[in-house]
Amino acid sequence: MTQLIALSLQDLAPISDGTSTAAALQETVALAQLADQLGYQRVWYAEHHGMPSIASSSPEVLIASAAARTNAIHIGSGGVMLPNHVPLRVVETYRTLAGLYPGRIDLGIGRAGGSDGRTLQALRSFGGEHFSEQLGEMLAFDNEDFGIEHPFSRVQVTPSGVQLPPIWLLGSSGASASAAGSIGAGYAFAAHFSHAPAAPAFDAYRAAFRASTHFAKPHAMLCVSVVCAPTDEEARFLSGSQALSLGIVSFG
Known part of the structure; x- marks a missing residue:
């Protein structure tokens, strides 16, 4: 029996030669709508800063824009670069999105900064070495389970009555994978x-x-680059620059 594999997309809002940033941002909506019509499971928006050819510096804004113009597809972050953010603010933002679009929002979390050192300094990034602490704080705000002596135990998290959407940890190592499993998150x-x-x-x-509210069993995704073109020959040509950037050399 043939087993179907659910397909999803990640959008960086690339700014192609000869196009404007405004056009690239509008294209994110058109791509999400097409993916929705074609039956893709989700579309995620990356967080990158200081890159002139990429317009996805605010995934939460792109999520709200795309979710308002689609019907069924999951919309999420791929991901929120947690070192760049105060955990409480992430909880507030993604609870708001979950309340606006119930059952359709994903919260992908990454530990990298997504930019160069100077830009990360301007962002007041905490650095990846504090990722575990930040992740724990974010979950504690959402679950309201700070210890009674903790200074944040009396913080009123709003909006109330809404929890964070399903959390996915993004990574490329066993450490990130184990962390995702230990909190019952998805793993990409x-x-x-x-x-x-x-x-x-x-x-x-x-x-x-360990099972959680959103994931009763492990749920993993494999993120790969795909080049599409009208012909195989054109696809091979287009893939050349990507293979070069990754240090992949093919002979014959």
């Missing part, structure tokens, strides 16, 4: 830029998995 392996094999990370994720 970044094979589109990692040379490491995905299987060991998936094994670590499954071994560490």
